[in-house]
Amino acid sequence: MRAIAGIHIERRRDRVMRFKLPVSFIAAAGLCVAALPVSAPLLFAHHGTAEYDNTKTISLQGTVTSLQYLNPHALILFNVKDDKGQTTEWTAELQSPNLLSRRGWSRSTLKPGDQIIVTGRPVKNGAKAMSGQKVAFTDGRETPNMGLPPDSSK
Secondary structure (H helix, E strand, O other), X not given: OEEEXXXXXXXXXXXXXXXXOOHHHHHHXXXXXXXXXXXXXXXXXXXOOOOEOOOOOEEEEXXXXXXXXXXXXXXXXXXXXXOOXXXXXXXXXXXXHHHHHHOOXXXXXXXXXXEEEEEEEEEOOOOXXXXXXXXXXXXXXXXXXXXXXXXXXX
């Protein structure tokens, strides 16, 4: 009998090889399989709000330059004019295109040139970016709801 990587191999006269796995290996494999349904959602979870200042909410009025309907998050690029008339490009990160589509959004919900008001949480580092919570047109029309439902399972 010889051992390779903790697995004992027994060679018999009839040339059939038999493997004897250590009990600890079998127990560890069983524990991993049992823990998989519990740990899998945690391994694939996405928690991306740490970069945003959740104590502040800002609303910016601007002109859409682009709606990037891409995974993992859709982005609105829009130009905002300050009090001095200087134009600054801002980015609003939205939910995933999948969730937005289920809420009524599409690639054509916002078009370049649309005048919008974006409300959300600014990034902590001072960059011209925010987490978009609500988007409305300046003429009063509202975009479809884009937030997570209260139970976040739909």
